[in-house]
Amino acid sequence: MTELHNIACSATAEVPSLAAESRAAAYWTVVGRAFRRSWINRLASGWILLIILIAIIVPFLANGSPYTVVIDGQREFPLFRNLTRADWIILVCGSAAAIYAIAHWRIGKRPGTNEEVRATRVKWLLSLLLCAALISAGIWELKHDYLDVRDYHALAKQGKLQDAVFAPLRWGFADQEPLDVDHTFDFPTHDHVLGTDGNGRDALARLLWGARIVLGIGLISEVIALVIGVMYGAIMGYFVGTADILGMRFVEIVEAIPTLFLLITFVAIYGRNIYMLMVIIGLTSWTGIARFVRAEFLRIRALDYVTAARAAGLPLSSILFRHMLPNGLTPVIVTFTFGVAAAVTSESILSFLGIGVEPPTPSWGSMLNEAGNPAETFRWWLAIAPGFLIFLTVFAYNIIGEGLRDAIDPRLNKVQ
Amino acid sequence: MTTYILKRLLLMIPTLLGMTLVLFAIVRFAPGLTTGGGAFGAGGEMKNQQARLAAEKQMKKRLHLVDAEGHPISLPMQYVYWLRDTFSGDFGESIQYNAPVVQLVKERLPATIALNAMSSIIIYLIAIPGGMLASVKRGKAFDVLWGFFTLGLYSLPVIWVGDMMVGFLANPRFLPWFPSDALHSTNTEYLTFFQYMKDFLWHTVLPVMCLSYGGLAFLTKLKRAAMLDNLGLDYVRTARAKGLGEVTVVTRHVFRNSLLPMITIFAGFIPGLLGGSLVIERIFSIKGMGDLMVTATLARDLPIVQAVAFVGSVISLICLLLADICYVLADPRVSYD
Secondary structure (H helix, E strand, C coil), X not given: CHHHHHHHHHHHHHHHHHHHHHXXXXXXXXXXXXXXXXXXXXXXXXXXXXXXXXXXXXXXXXXXXXXXXXXXXXXXXXXXXXXXXXXXXXHHHHHHHHHHHHHHHHHHHCCCCHHHHHHHXXXXXXXXXXXXXXXXXXXXXXXXXXXXXXXXXXXXXXXXXXXXXXXXXXXXXXXXXXXXXXXXCCCXXXXXXXXXXXXXXXXXXXXXXXXXXXXXXXXXXXXXXXXXHHHXXXXXXXXXXXXXXXXXXXXXXXXXXXXXHHHHHHHHHHCCCHHHHHHHHHHCCCHHHHHHHHHHHHHHCCCHHHHHHHHCCCCHHHHHHHXXXXXXXXXXXXXXXXXXXXXXXXXXXXHHCCCCCCCCCCCHHHHHHHCCCCCCCCCHHHHHHHHHHHHHHHHHHHHHHXXXXXXXXXXXXXXX | CHHHHHHXXXXXXXXXXXXXXXXXXHHHCCCCXXXXXXXXXXXXXXXXXXXXXXXXXXXXXXXXXXXXXXXXXXXXXHHHHHHHHHHCCCCCECCCCCCEHHHHHHHHHHXXXXXXXHHHHHHXXXXXXXXXXXXXXXXXXXXXXXXHHHHXXXXXXXXXHHHHHXXXXXXXXXXXXXXXXXCCCCCHHHCCHHHHHHHHHHHXXXXXXXXXXXXXXXXXXXXXXXXXXXXXXXXXXXXHHCCCCHHHHHHXXXXXXXXXXXXXXXXXXHHHHHHHHHXXXXXXXXXXXXXXXXXXXXXXXXXXXXXXHHHHHHHHHHHHHHHHHHHHHHCCCCCCC
């Protein structure tokens, strides 16, 4: 009996570890391996990671206030004092994400069954999310945006700062050169590596801060589009028939209106602060995802496990979103990545036309616009860098999309 | 054939109605429209209070919120009145120009259509041979590099390329090779037809280049995929078996059969192309619909914005219809009724 028990134990110990190799988690391992095989994919992901990193730590890279300084005999920490709520919350969430990425990777190396590993990961994720939410809420309550009227550049020139430790770039995105000297549209100098814009603000600092807008607009608007598209597509694909026909009609209608025209109409009527832009871009770009999800759901709904779920009397939401969605979502990730690229392009076009994010906010598109009309006053040193960064970012997202598509299903390697 | 076209036209009506409904709803449910506070000024760039009020008045009139005696009209009837006005060509009055919007749109339409038509032709002319070559050399260096190159072109922001082209190639300070203003010179009335055409083409080189390169990636890929699908079919083996050369097989047999998806996609990429022309008109100071729309948005001239969005949508619907008809003409297997 004990022998039998031992055998059974060893068998159960054997099988799950094999299963851990070959089931859901392993699917992504395979996809990830195929994706990482190509150096161009690694390079593109590296670029996006670099932008994420810059977006998180940019207050410490480009800031007009020194980290620490002795002023009138007193030690102060102006940079930390001047960080806004948004800066702090981005820092907290960024660190949580970084910790989770490392934890995810380490837990995957641990011995254990598939379920154990997954449970540990979920535990980590939930506790980190909770911590981040609590700390963010605390910051929101306690931290008030501080208005620092001191001009540290002027003070430094007058020699009133002792022991000052400045950020690598001594300009924030809104710091202007003093108004008494004309520093508008400066050619690159030692002080301003990429020159200054029409308000005497450092172009490099604005480029770095612009990373936040590019990331934020791209990801958030596409997440909005994803939520709408998945819900819409899932309902269309699951209830074939009238809902499907009417739904597809509506998708065709929205697709027939040129996106940029629709975007501009929205902007003209609903205003154009950055959150509004995210929502608007999301509202105009969900159709591709909806089509994709619909096609996937049409395929999946005929599978046995869906029939089983229906026969077991599960509620509709459970069938749709717990059982069908995880299996239908994989190819959508590709559409999502291309969608992020398109959203970045849309934002830069809107900002370039002067109807995107509002002026003091640094966006690469509006920086290109600020470089001036190319036919008359062409300031190429201000125009080259932001455009090139938009190109690199959009290209990177597109490469990642293509790479993921090849990795997920080599047979899909054609236009949808 | 006629019945088929008629049928397509009839099917287009619900789409057109749905589209107008979307455009109507966007304006009708603007925040603060009925309450009067803050409507159409949310962006903050409208410093001119008077123009804002004028826009509001104009849009309220256009939306038929109240009838002649000031009694409120029900929502469905508002839509019906709006629709009646729209289809009878009454888009309201422009606030900036003090002129009927329909007249402004009519003036600007030809430039936009010319740009888009020329770009479509160029895209097809490059994408078809490119896709064919890529499919024949599948997996080889040319295929991979061409795919990568077109993806790069697709990712190039048109705002940047346009800026650089105008700044470096059409600028007296660098290379004054091309003109950068409008679609023709100012003194065209003294030119003969050929001189005018030369002048026109000279002006369109840069804008058309800008507008075309983005669509290349998409169409090349489609052509390549269609070619690859066909290359594996039986009729290709037959053609090879009867001793035809590879060039004949590809250019005469596979080429024709893989043209069909290229026709259907025509309707698919027109909306994107129209969007692109919006930016390009702005950069190259071409007086087209896009330029009209952006200027109107900046000035909160809403009747124009709405009208241009409507006309743009109608153009893409017409292209959808054209693609359908071309498809039937090109593929005898599709039945007419």
